[in-house]
Amino acid sequence: MxxxxxxxxxxxxxxxxxxxxxxxxxxxxxxxxxxxxxxxxxxxxxxxxxxxxxxxxxxxxxxxxxxxxxxxxxxxxxxxxxxxxxxxxxxxxxxxxxxxxxxSDQHPWFAESSFSRENTKADWYVWADANPDGTPPNNWLSVFGGSAWEWHTARKQYYLHNFLTSQPDLNFHNxxxxxxxxxxxxxxxxxxxxxxxxxxxxxxxxxxxxxxxxxxxxxxxxxxxxxxxxxxxxxxxxxxxxxxxxxxxxxxxxxxxxxxxxxxxxxxxxxxxxxxxxxxxxxxxxxxxxxxxxxxxxxxxxxxxxxxxxxxxxxxxxxxxxxxxxxxxxxxxxxxxxxxxxxxxxxxxxxxxxxxxxxxxxxxxxxxxxxxxxxxxxxxxxxxxxxxxxxxxxxxxxxxxxxxxxxxxxxxxxxxxxxxxxxxxxxxxxxxxxxxxxxxxxxxxxxxxxxxxSHPALVTGDIQFFDTDEPVLAYRRSAGNKDLICVFNLSAEERTVALNDIELTLEPVSHNAALDGSSLVLGPNGSAVVPAPAGEGKVSYSA
CATH class of the missing domain: 3.20.20.80 (Glycosidases)
Incomplete structure (x- = not known):
């Protein structure tokens, strides 16, 4: 496959x-x-x-x-x-x-590139001249703190590093x-x-x-x-x-x-x-x-x-x-x-x-x-x-x-x-x-x-969200003629969710969830997966 x-x-x-x-x-x-x-x-x-x-x-x-x-x-x-x-x-x-x-700055590519401005890998990294006052060419910053530019004395130029100074950036324009x-x-x-x-x-x-x-x-x-x-x-x-x-x-x-x-x-x-x-x-x-x-x-x-x-x-x-x-x-x-x-x-x-x-x-x-x-x-x-x-x-x-x-x-x-x-x-x-x-x-x-x-709807099927209030998240996964409705209580307090127009059964992976007529009672961080005929069922929320 x-x-x-x-x-x-x-x-x-x-x-x-x-x-x-x-x-x-x-x-x-x-x-x-x-x-x-x-x-x-x-x-x-x-x-x-x-x-x-x-x-x-x-x-x-x-x-x-x-x-x-x-x-x-x-x-x-x-x-x-x-x-x-x-x-x-x-x-x-x-x-x-x-x-x-x-x-790494210990890679042979960087060793060659940093040796001079005239070699076969001179522009394999991102080099730039200093501003007239000696400052870096722009205001770019490193993810790990400080300027994204480091001065190199041999080339008398700055090189770019988005992370550590020992992690020079390759020049993909080359x-x-x-x-x-x-x-x-x-x-x-x-x-x-x-x-x-x-x-x-x-x-x-x-x-x-x-x-x-x-x-x-x-x-x-x-x-x-x-x-x-x-x-x-x-x-x-x-x-x-x-x-x-x-x-x-x-x-x-x-x-x-x-x-x-x-x-x-x-x-x-x-x-x-x-x-x-x-x-x-x-x-x-x-x-x-x-x-x-x-x-x-x-x-x-x-x-x-x-x-x-x-x-x-x-x-x-x-x-x-x-x-x-x-x-x-x-x-x-x-x-x-x-x-x-x-x-x-x-x-x-x-x-x-x-x-x-x-x-x-x-x-x-x-x-x-x-x-x-x-x-x-x-x-x-x-x-x-x-x-x-x-x-x-x-x-x-x-x-x-x-x-x-x-x-x-x-x-x-x-x-x-x-x-x-x-x-x-x-x-x-x-x-x-x-x-x-x-x-x-x-x-x-x-x-x-x-x-x-065992459920193709979950692997490659479509997804459609229901309109629910916080902290309830609910959506339908569908593929072919078997849908699954997935409902989650994203909180530490019990919530009740009404599921209309379908016959309720719980898939075995449901957790902290119980049925009450046409409603789901979801305990703290409860989750429920309910089989449903294709295209049917409505979800509404009630506290």
Whole structure:
């Protein structure tokens, strides 16, 4: 099936924190291979590997120094080949992070480019002269704080870095850079990889005129923790030239039937708009995700608005929705204020992500209901956290190791000292403990993933929202002659929802829900899925 990705479920593995096989405290490819049975038991379609390529690890692998080598920290190319072989034998596809908007400053390309203004790679990165007073060429800022420009004494010019100073941006206006990146992708596809998660997919191109960004129109009345959030990034990213480049990426992937791409759109102002643009038709990316569902908002209007905005006007693109990943506070902590029970919230989040129209991204530990870990300053490794502590504690709290075994040192993740600590709250939710409990969050994820596969309406069917008041979210999923009506109480207080013109029965994945005549009684964070004849039924809300 060449379109396995459409409506598929992708499980993100953060290799550093999945399983350590050699006792050095860092997860590795051999550890992932050892734990493939767990991933297979969930019933997911694909694994997304966060960066495993050679890197000085200044940004945990998102600073690549050699695109065609596995970092020894994680293993070898042989280990990679074994992982692909074993995963495929279990019916699981594998995609990997492709971090090509920037490299490490230790990459040979940058070493050559920075040596002089006259060499074969002189314009492979974004270089610019200083203003007459020595200041940078414009006001662009780095995501990690400070100017996005760093002075280089050998070239007597500034270079662009949207992230760390050690992560110089490639110049995608140069066709030779594009060709080199396509060669990198081809190398991994030839080894049997099933596609790529494209890091910072809207950062590839910058404004060729280097125009300064305007200020953001509104900051919601709060001063920004990071000055980056005070700008509208009109010129430093999300440029129109990106679309033609993405066509080249898709053309390459078309030479490898059954492969896929999912692009990460980092743009708070235009997230869904760019998702639509980058996936429209059949010659761009297969899927994109943005940060729209990776923040604190937990309202019916928010979920409905973003999904409807993506599919407005019969859009032909395809989204991949996620609630957690390696860059954000875990949703079990972000959305806890809307719940009195982690048990209920975990199931509601699973039911919601599994019934929205689109593909699904799950982050390791999500199936356990892991909360954000409370990381101390002296335990930090994330450069963002070190820069903006304590208002922004960085990303280490969502990156702590997987808890595997009850009562074991470091919950069975490593026999050494883990690179980040395994906190008690996570250890108490170990895979071993939850495997033994039929009512655990882990077993609920297995149940709902299996159930979802038996309902085509949920994989590729249409979605139609009902008009309901907060905090109730309700929509119909339809395909062929069998519809499903999905109803969620996004609050910690009981709600009653009237379903008219249909005979009520509850699908087995419903949680904290009961029938009362023609009404659903939804307890705190209750969720219900009700079969319905095609095109029938009305939903109304009553407190």
């Amino acid at each position: 060449t379109e396995w990705w459409r409506g598929g479920v992708i499980y993100q593995v953060y290799p550093r924190s999945f399983q350590d096989s050699n006792g050095d405290g860092v997860g590795d490819l051999a550890g992932i291979i050892d734990r493939l049975d767990h991933i297979a038991s969930l019933g997911v379609d694909c694994i997304w590997l966060s960066p495993i390529t050679q890197s000085p690890q200044a940004d945990m692998g998102y600073d690549v120094s050699d695109y065609m080598q596995v970092d020894p920290l994680f293993g070898s190319l042989r280990d990679f080949d074994v992982l692909i072989e074993r995963a495929h034998a279990l019916g699981i596809k594998v995609i990997m992070d492709q971090v090509v908007s920037h490299t 066709p030779k850079v594009q060709d080199a990146v396509l060669d990198v992708m081809r190398f991994w596809l030839d080894r049997g990889l099933d596609g790529f998660r494209l890091d910072t997919v809207n950062y590839y191109f910058h404004d060729a005129k280097l125009r300064s960004n305007p200020p953001l129109a509104a900051l919601n009345g709060k001063p920004a923790v990071n000055p980056y959030d005070m700008q509208s990034h009109r010129f430093s990213k999300s440029q129109p030239e990106n679309v033609d480049w993405l066509r080249k990426v898709r053309a390459l992937l078309n030479d490898y039937p059954g492969t896929t791409t999912v692009g990460e759109v980092g743009d708070d102002e235009r997230g869904v708009e760019l998702m639509r643009q980058y996936t429209s038709g059949s010659d761009l990316l297969h899927m994109c995700y943005s940060f729209d569902f990776l923040g604190p908002k937990f309202t019916a209007a928010h979920f409905r608005g973003k999904v409807e905005a993506f599919f407005a006007g019969g859009e032909t693109g395809w989204p991949c929705w996620s609630f957690s990943n390696h860059d954000v506070i875990r949703h079990m902590t972000r959305w806890a204020p809307h719940s009195v029970s982690a048990h209920d919230l975990a199931r509601q989040a699973a039911a919601l992500i599994m019934t929205l129209k689109g593909s699904v991204g799950l982050y390791q530990g999500e199936e356990l209901g892991l909360p954000e870990a409370d990381i101390l300053y002296e335990e930090l490794t994330d450069p963002r956290g070190k820069r903006f502590w304590p208002e922004d504690k960085g990303r280490d709290g969502c990156r702590t190791p997987m808890p595997w075994e009850h009562g074991m040192l470091h919950a069975g993740f490593t026999t050494g000292t883990p690179w980040l600590p395994v906190k008690h709250a996570a250890a108490a939710l170990s895979v071993e403990t939850q495997n033994a409990d039929p009512n655990s969050t882990l077993n609920y994820y297995r149940q709902i993933l299996s159930w979802r596969k």
